[in-house]
Amino acid sequence: EDQVTQSPEALRLQEGESSSLNCSYTVSGLRGLFWYRQDPGKGPEFLFTLYSAGEEKEKERLKATLTKKESFLHITAPKPEDSATYLCAVNTGFQKLVFGTGTRLLVSP
Amino acid sequence: DTEVTQTPKHLVMGMTNKKSLKCEQHMGHRAMYWYKQKAKKPPELMFVYSYEKLSINESVPSRFSPECPNSSLLNLHLHALQPEDSALYLCASSQPTGDGYTFGSGTRLTVV
Numbered sequence: 001e002d003q004v005t006q007s008p009e010a011l012r013l014q015e016g017e018s019s020s021l022n023c024s025y026t027v028s029g030l031r032g033l034f035w036y037r038q039d040p041g042k043g044p045e046f047l048f049t050l051y052s053a054g055e056e057k058e059k060e061r062l063k064a065t066l067t068k069k070e071s072f073l074h075i076t077a078p079k080p081e082d083s084a085t086y087l088c089a090v091n092t093g094f095q096k097l098v099f100g101t102g103t104r105l106l107v108s109p
Numbered sequence: 110d111t112e113v114t115q116t117p118k119h120l121v122m123g124m125t126n127k128k129s130l131k132c133e134q135h136m137g138h139r140a141m142y143w144y145k146q147k148a149k150k151p152p153e154l155m156f157v158y159s160y161e162k163l164s165i166n167e168s169v170p171s172r173f174s175p176e177c178p179n180s181s182l183l184n185l186h187l188h189a190l191q192p193e194d195s196a197l198y199l200c201a202s203s204q205p206t207g208d209g210y211t212f213g214s215g216t217r218l219t220v221v
Contacts, residue, residue, distance in 0.1 A: 032208065032210075036212070041197065041215070041217060043115075043199050043212040044199070044212045046210070046212070094165075095142075095157050095159065095164065095165065095207055096165065097207075097210060100151065101150070
């Protein structure tokens with residue numbers, strides 16, 4: 001069965017304190033791994049798609065990497081506005097995203 | 110245009126009411142989706158339309174009825190809902206391969 005696990009469940013950082021979020025996956029076939037940011041009561045906002053091991057993508061303070069078993073979302077020098085839930089999801093090729101349970105990030109000033 | 114637009118943003122309905130949620134995209138995507146999300150949980154897939162045809166129904170109760178009038182529009186018709194159906198309902202669209210999977214901002218539904 002396809003499975004996506006995110007850790008930690010919650011993370012509290014001080015402003016400027018860099019860290020990483022983890023997404024590990026066990027799927028029959030990977031057709032893309034997605035990272036989304038979600039604010040309370042809003043829809044998931046697309047951040048990145050990664051397709052193959054070794055791929056990396058960056059956007060402002062965020063950098064996503066992919067290996068054959070997991071993906072990391074690195075947050076460099078976070079700001080309070082980076083506080084949100086970060087969702088990882090895998091496309092196994094059947095048009096259905098398999099989501100992890102998310103990491104709730106809180107960045108304090 | 111890289112947006113998926115959902116209306117209304119908020120909806121309160123009684124258990125005997127009939128209402129509809131609407132979703133629109135102009136990205137040329139030929140796959141469209143309805144997801145349901147409860148608080149502090151990830152989105153759960155309800156329906157998939159591919160080339161305007163229903164391709165996946167995740168055993169959703171018949172009180173939820175999807176409709177895809179054309180390649181840009183997706184509706185979700187609601188009838189005789191229960192309070193436990195209260196949730197954030199998300200529409201998404203993508204290429205049929207799953208590329209470009211984009212979500213709308215959601216409709217917050219409350220059933221009273």
